[in-house]
Every structure is written in C-alpha cells, then in structure tokens.
Amino acid sequence: MSQQVTIVGAGLVGALFAALLGKRGYQVHVYERRSDLRKTTISAGKSINMACSARGWKALDLVGVGDQVRKAAIAMKGRMIHGTDESLTFQPYGKADEAIYSISRTGLNQILIDHADQYENIHFHFDHKCVDIDLDTPSASFELPNKKVTHIKSDLIFGTDGAFSAVRSAMQKLKHFSFSQEYISHDYKELSIEAKAGTFQMEKHALHIWPRGSHMLIALPNPDGSFTCTLFLPYKGDHSFEKLNKEQKIQSFFKNKFPDALKLIPNLTTLFCKNPTSPLVIIKCFPWSHKGKVAILGDASHAIVPFYGQGMNAGFEDVTILDELLDKHGGDWPTILSAFETKRKTDADAISDLALKNFIEMRDLVGQAWFLKRKQIEHALYEAFPDQFIPQYSMVSFTHTPYSDAVRRGIQQDLILDRLANDEDILDIIASGKLKTYIETNNMIPK
Ligand code: FAD
Numbered sequence: 001m002s003q004q005v006t007i008v009g010a011g012l013v014g015a016l017f018a019a020l021l022g023k024r025g026y027q028v029h030v031y032e033r034r035s036d037l038r039k040t041t042i043s044a045g046k047s048i049n050m051a052c053s054a055r056g057w058k059a060l061d062l063v064g065v066g067d068q069v070r071k072a073a074i075a076m077k078g079r080m081i082h083g084t085d086e087s088l089t090f091q092p093y094g095k096a097d098e099a100i101y102s103i104s105r106t107g108l109n110q111i112l113i114d115h116a117d118q119y120e121n122i123h124f125h126f127d128h129k130c131v132d133i134d135l136d137t138p139s140a141s142f143e144l145p146n147k148k149v150t151h152i153k154s155d156l157i158f159g160t161d162g163a164f165s166a167v168r169s170a171m172q173k174l175k176h177f178s179f180s181q182e183y184i185s186h187d188y189k190e191l192s193i194e195a196k197a198g199t200f201q202m203e204k205h206a207l208h209i210w211p212r213g214s215h216m217l218i219a220l221p222n223p224d225g226s227f228t229c230t231l232f233l234p235y236k237g238d239h240s241f242e243k244l245n246k247e248q249k250i251q252s253f254f255k256n257k258f259p260d261a262l263k264l265i266p267n268l269t270t271l272f273c274k275n276p277t278s279p280l281v282i283i284k285c286f287p288w289s290h291k292g293k294v295a296i297l298g299d300a301s302h303a304i305v306p307f308y309g310q311g312m313n314a315g316f317e318d319v320t321i322l323d324e325l326l327d328k329h330g331g332d333w334p335t336i337l338s339a340f341e342t343k344r345k346t347d348a349d350a351i352s353d354l355a356l357k358n359f360i361e362m363r364d365l366v367g368q369a370w371f372l373k374r375k376q377i378e379h380a381l382y383e384a385f386p387d388q389f390i391p392q393y394s395m396v397s398f399t400h401t402p403y404s405d406a407v408r409r410g411i412q413q414d415l416i417l418d419r420l421a422n423d424e425d426i427l428d429i430i431a432s433g434k435l436k437t438y439i440e441t442n443n444m445i446p447k
Helices: 012-023 054-063 066-071 105-117 166-171 247-257 259-264 268-274 311-329 333-363 369-384 392-398 403-421 426-431 435-441
Strands: 004-008 027-031 049-052 074-076 078-082 088-092 100-104 122-125 129-134 139-143 149-153 156-159 178-193 206-212 215-221 227-234 277-286 294-296
Touching: 004 012, 012 027, 012 054, 012 105, 012 122, 012 311, 049 054, 049 105, 049 311, 054 066, 054 311, 066 105, 074 215, 088 369, 100 105, 105 122, 129 166, 156 166, 166 294, 178 268, 178 333, 206 333, 215 333, 247 259, 247 268, 277 333, 294 333, 311 333, 333 392, 333 403, 369 403, 369 426, 369 435, 392 403, 426 435
Parallel strands: 004 027, 004 156, 027 122, 078 206, 156 294
Antiparallel strands: 049 100, 074 100, 078 088, 129 139, 139 149, 178 227, 178 277, 206 215, 215 227
16 A cells, blocks of 8 residues: 655645655645635735745656646846936846746646645645644644644644744754754745836846845746735844835935836835735754654755746755655665755755855845956856856756855956956957966866
C-alpha cells in the first residue's frame, strides 16, 4: 500500500509539492486554513504579483503546469528606472532572450490547486487550520470553522504553511532546534495602476522601479493592462507608513517622490487608506526535519525578503531537489530528508542574505551613475566570457547554480568589477571591442 502523506498549507509550495507526490502515487491529504481560493474573492490589497524565474519554471514544468502558467505570465526583460525628474532608464536583466515573468500569486495558486486536484489520490481539505502536531507519532490536529478539532495520523507530515508555520512551531519545542525571526525596518502596501482603455500606461515588458533611498515603489504588469504596485516604506520615523496618515501628506509625499506614478493612480488616497500595511520577516531555522517523518519546506523553513524575487522560486526549488532525492533514494524518507536539509540549508541562507543585500541595490544604487557603469562592464564581460563570467543576478535568476555558489562566484567577480570600474578608460576599451584582450592580458578572469 502506498504511504499516506499529509501536507499542511495549500499555498504555492504546498500545492506544487502535493502535485509532485500525487504524480508519484502517494496518498496525499492537503489541509489548508483558508477557504478554497478558487471559490472566494481575494480581498483588495492582498493579491501581490510574483516574479517567476528559472528555478520556478523548472519545478512548474516538472509537475506539468509550466505551459499553462506561461499563458498567464508576462515577460519582464529588465528594470525600468523612474527618476524623480520623471526620466526613464531601461536596464536589461540579462541577454536579449532572458526575462523574469510577472504572474498573479492568486492565479498561480489556483492553477496549482486545480492541477493537483485532478489526481484521484490527492485530497484537499479547506477551512482546516493546523493547531497542533505530535512529531513522534506523527499526527496533526486541525480546527474547523465551528471550532471542532479533528485529529489525523499519517506516515509523513510536511509543513508548507508559510512563515508562521504551525508545523515549525511544534519543532521549535525540540532540543537543539535553532530559530531566528527578524522583521526588517520596512513594511509594504499594495497599490495599483489601472489599464487605460484596455492598454498598459507604462512599458509592459519591464519591472518598474522608483528607487528613492529609504523608500521604493515597484510595479509589475498584469495581462489585463494594469500594474500591481508595491510601496516599501519604513514603518516608523520620517516619511513612514506611521506618518503618512492624512490625505494631504500622502499626496504631497507622492508628488515629491513619485510624481509620474501619482498621475497614474488617481485613486491613490483611497487605495492607500483601504489596503493593509504588512510587515516583512526573515525566518531562519534548523533542522528542517524530525526522525525522517516530519519536515518543513518553502517559507516555513526559510522565509526571505522579496527583493531578489526568489522566495517562491526557492520554495519551488525545494520541491525539485526533493524530487531528485526521491529518484536517488526511492522511498527512503529518513535518508532523503537528511540529505535535503544538509544540502539546502547553506543555499537557503545564501539567498536570504542576497535578498536583503538586493534591497539596498534596488532602492538606492540602481539610480546611481557608478552603478550603471558597473552594470555596463558586467554586461560586456558576460558577452566576452559567457561561460566564465556570469553576472550574479543571471546566475540566481536564469540558471540552477546553487545559491551558495552564486554568492561565492559573485564575490570573486565583484573584485574584478571594482578593479575595472576604477579604470577611467574602461568604457572606451569596451567601445573599441578590446575588452577580451585587455582582460586576458591582465589575467583577470576567475577560474
Ligand atoms: P505561503 O505562500 O505563505 O503559503 C502558506 C499556506 O499555508 C497558505 O495558504 C496559508 O493559508 C496556509 N497556512 C498557514 N498556516 C496554516 C495552518 N496553521 N494550517 C493550515 N494552513 C495554514 N517570491 C518570488 O519568488 N518572487 C517574487 O516576486 C516575490 N514577491 C514577493 C512580494 C512580497 C510583497 C512578498 C511578501 C513575498 C514575495 N515573494 C516572492 C515570496 C513568496 O510570496 C513566498 O516565498 C511564497 O509565497 C512561499 O510559499 P509557501 O507556500 O511556502 O508559503
């Protein structure tokens, strides 16, 4: 008889993981706190778009939904930087055929649940909130809307219940379980730019950024011509969410900082006051499994800040890696889970730190001249040495290089970039087509 698996949380990672295990013939029960999102409307301000890149696509293709998701996604080929003087500068993310893809989180979640639900051996239980886990049995308790609690036993339990995971809470009581939770100084709020007569009011194939030091606005395109915007501001202090508490303050803040965006959001004050302000949390913990029977993945084990667009992608890559380990070790879950957490923890920590670092790059550096010069050099090096010099952003977004290797190579490459950026003649050398010879003569390419 096939093993019975319980998955707690039917979010992005839980629904994808259910599809993978269902495809492999496991009896899968997925318990989700919320109602079935295919039948409910999502409250305004909570829709958030995801940027999906190579790691995400690999996992979506693995379970067979990649093409369906592609139809609902929009390619973003680079960043469109909006200056305070309303100037626009486009910075490609990679080569001409490389892009990250904007997709609605709710739309993607619906596709994944629908797909998994087609398997006879996958059963969804909505309105079931996990309230307790007995890790040794293992068993789980779920509270229903009428407050009744139901208990189930299972061969395996996986927690894909997000940053505030109930499964992880149970593991936190174990000896030698390490855990940290850090809120960053900024909260976020969703806003939106509507389509005008069915057309996009800004460049469709770009991720729009208004970098303003400690404040940042971003916008991702939707298929209906609108953009979903996210505003990042400190939660307290000057120009914080706390201080922007009157219509006149909100309007004058946008007029100063984001004048072109203000013109495209006529209902700014209404949206600003109606939509929730949410915090951003970083979770790190270890181990991620208990006795080969209970494990956590996705945000439950490694929630990161959204500034590299990698939280979901990393969670999806967890599923790809578990699939590879299942191929290697058959149904030997103790071996699989031990190998998984050992291999994956270093990479999860690496992308967590990179994502935080990218916040500074996105909100501040992208608008500065020396940053643009460095990007130009980086691009030229990538063209000249496509196998030896791959920009860190490309390694993270367009390859499956382990995150920790991308960090290590990024550090080596930064040394070269710093050296070249200080060379006054470097842009002339690039323009004259002599960069390759210059680099080889000076023996500067990393092995
Ligand atoms: P979640 O999506 O949080 O899903 C957890 C599920 O578990 C939910 O359905 C929840 O209802 C359920 N649940 C919770 N508790 C219980 C319980 N006790 N019992 C039962 N069910 C429960 N990532 C990217 O890759 N690209 C991006 O561009 C990107 N942008 C982002 C922008 C913002 C503003 C934010 C906040 C995050 C962004 N992310 C992005 C990160 C991404 O949203 C997360 O990494 C991803 O949603 C994690 O998926 P998950 O399934 O692990 O957790």
